[in-house]
Structures are given as structure tokens and as C-alpha cells.
Amino acid sequence: MILIAGMFLLLAVALVYRFHHRLGGRPEVTRAEAKTKDPAAELVSASGMVLKGRPGGTEWCQIAVGAHLMEGDLVQTDRTGGATIRYSNGNTVTIQENTIVAVRSAGDGNMDISAPAAEDMSVSADSRKGIGASSMSGGAEDKAAVAAFNQARANEPGPFIRLDRIVQFGRILELVGTVEAGSRLLVNNEIVDVAGDGSFKHFTDPFPSFVEKASLAMKVTDLAGRSSVVEAVHDFNPHRGKS
Secondary structure, three states, X not given: OHHHXXXXXXXXXXXXXXXXXXXXXXXHHHHHHHHHHOOOEEEEEEOOOEEEEOOOOOOOEEOOOOOEEOOOOEEEEOOOOOEEEEEOOOOEEEEOOOOEEEOOOOOOOOOEEEOOOHHHOOOOHHHHOOOOHHHOOEEEEOHHHHHHHHHHHHOOOXXXXXXXXXXXXXXXXXXXXXXXXXXXXXEOOEEOOEOOOOEEEEEOOOOOOOOOEEEEEEEEEXXXXXXXXXXXXXXXXXXXXXX
């Protein structure tokens, strides 16, 4: 009987200790989890194109002032501008043009900084502008899609639009072409910056990894108010099915 009573007593003590440990430990775990989800820094200034990615990833997205950055995020600037990020402790870091910076939660100046290597830039200078090719997979020009688009447009009425090239950088596409001066252009509802002479160069938002063929709905509106929507199709795997 004494032995059985002792066993029950030990079991009761173990249960009380485990319950008390859970109650005492839960707030610390919760605070630690919350801390890891807090932004490490914020983008406070930007010129040109500023992109964000993750180490080892192939997808990059364009970000604007006010964007929150987590520890480990990669921030890349293009050849025409720069950026400034401010850490939660008040420290700021200025990122020069054509540079990649890894965000560190300490914000103490111990940064991983690199610039796209010249030997990795196999495409033309114009098609590299805005995105460092070393951080993107691809860089292949889709000449077939451009030719098909322009051939289809040759006999169609409506506002003028011509594609000069489509270049793939990972899951982002660079579109370069011309519309009539003064025209407005949307690509998949993304506003395209059209120069005064009608030329444009646009980097799309990243396409999901499961998309095999990207549809590019291009809506052009000229000064007379005429609008038309035309489509180009880019194949992310043009060698599919070929031996």
C-alpha cells in the first residue's frame, strides 16, 4: 500500500511540475515567435528600380518606399539609382547603384554586399538596365513571341504598338517596344512608363512558378481615345517536349 501511495504521489508531483512549466514557458515562446516576425528594417528612400528577394530564390519583386524588410531579405538596386533602408534601432544603410545588400537584424553595419559580376552579364546593356543579371536566372530573349506579336498586329486596326523584345529574368519579363507618342499602356493592368517619344521598357511583376506560359495583355490607348487590347504569350520553357 505504501509503495502504491508513493507512486501516485510521484505522478501527481510530475503532473503539477509539467503544468506549471507550460504556463511559465508559454509567454517566452510567444514573445520569441512574435519577435522573429517583426520587420528588421524599412525602405525609406528609393530611386530607379529596387527589388527584393530571398537567398537561393529565383523570384524578385519590385518594392517601394515604406516596404518592410525581414532579416535575410536581399535588396537590389539597378544601374540608375539607389536606396536607403532604416533598421528598427534607427541605424540607416545607403545602398549604391547596381548593388545587392542582405538585411541583417542588428543593423550594425555588418552587411553582406555584392555587385553583379560583369562576366555574368551576357545580355545587352539595354536589357540589363534595371536588373542585375547575376541575381536572375535566365536572360534569354523570346524572339519567337515578339515576331508573332508584331506579325499579328500588322493587319489589325487600332492604336500603334510594336514589341522589340521580351527578355526573361527568372520569373520576371522585360518588355521593350514602342507606341504612338502620348499613348497610355497597361500590361496585365500594370501601368507602363512610356517615354515622350513613345518608347517603353517595362519589368513585369514576377509570375508564379507554376505558370508555364505567361499571357501578356497589353492595353494601349492613343491620344484620340482609341483603345485596343492585344496579347503576347511567353513560354517559360520553350524546349518543352523537345529531345
